[in-house]
Amino acid sequence: KQEVTQIPAALSVPEGENLVLNCSFTDSAIYNLQWFRQDPGKGLTSLLLIQSSQREQTSGRLNASLDKSSGRSTLYIAASQPGDSATYLCAVVSGGSYIPTFGRGTSLIVHP
Amino acid sequence: ETGVTQTPRHLVMGMTNKKSLKCEQHLGHNAMYWYKQSAKKPLELMFVYNFKEQTENNSVPSRFSPECPNSSHLFLHLHTLQPEDSALYLCASSQGGAGGDEQFFGPGTRLTVL
Numbered sequence: 001k002q003e004v005t006q007i008p009a010a011l012s013v014p015e016g017e018n019l020v021l022n023c024s025f026t027d028s029a030i031y032n033l034q035w036f037r038q039d040p041g042k043g044l045t046s047l048l049l050i051q052s053s054q055r056e057q058t059s060g061r062l063n064a065s066l067d068k069s070s071g072r073s074t075l076y077i078a079a080s081q082p083g084d085s086a087t088y089l090c091a092v093v094s095g096g097s098y099i100p101t102f103g104r105g106t107s108l109i110v111h112p
Numbered sequence: 113e114t115g116v117t118q119t120p121r122h123l124v125m126g127m128t129n130k131k132s133l134k135c136e137q138h139l140g141h142n143a144m145y146w147y148k149q150s151a152k153k154p155l156e157l158m159f160v161y162n163f164k165e166q167t168e169n170n171s172v173p174s175r176f177s178p179e180c181p182n183s184s185h186l187f188l189h190l191h192t193l194q195p196e197d198s199a200l201y202l203c204a205s206s207q208g209g210a211g212g213d214e215q216f217f218g219p220g221t222r223l224t225v226l
Contacts, residue, residue: 043217043219
């Protein structure tokens, strides 16, 4: 059974810092991995989707990498802003079952 | 309306009530999902529909009954729920291939069972 862990659970940083959020998974036979952000009481917003054959994806200040062999993905946020404050979730879709497994998320606060 | 919409946004119901949650996607997608998000657990997949056919039931109790009349609409019928069913219920859709494509989420329905 796939298990997804996100570290740290919470993070508070001053504006302008570069951040790294971590996602690890136990079964490396994945189909893809997706990063989301969730604002309090709201739904999820898709940030980046990495297919199993890819190593990284970039969108603006966000960069996500994938290392299947070590069971890890990282989300890099450059020059953080208060508007980046949210919970960041990673979801791993396992090959074969195609069922997404979510981590518990990293709660990020960027203060001015 | 654009994206994925859900109604109602908030719902309070007693354990003997019957209610329904509605989800509609305006993206032309073929797969739709129901998820449950409670405070003490990670987001949990409940049901998957692909081209209106249910392809996944993730061991969900029968007091939750999904319905997908067409590829744009998804319902979750609720009856005789328990207080532990209180959670945020999220709907999502993707182009096709359950789980394989990028998923787009609605804003969720906050359900409280008294």
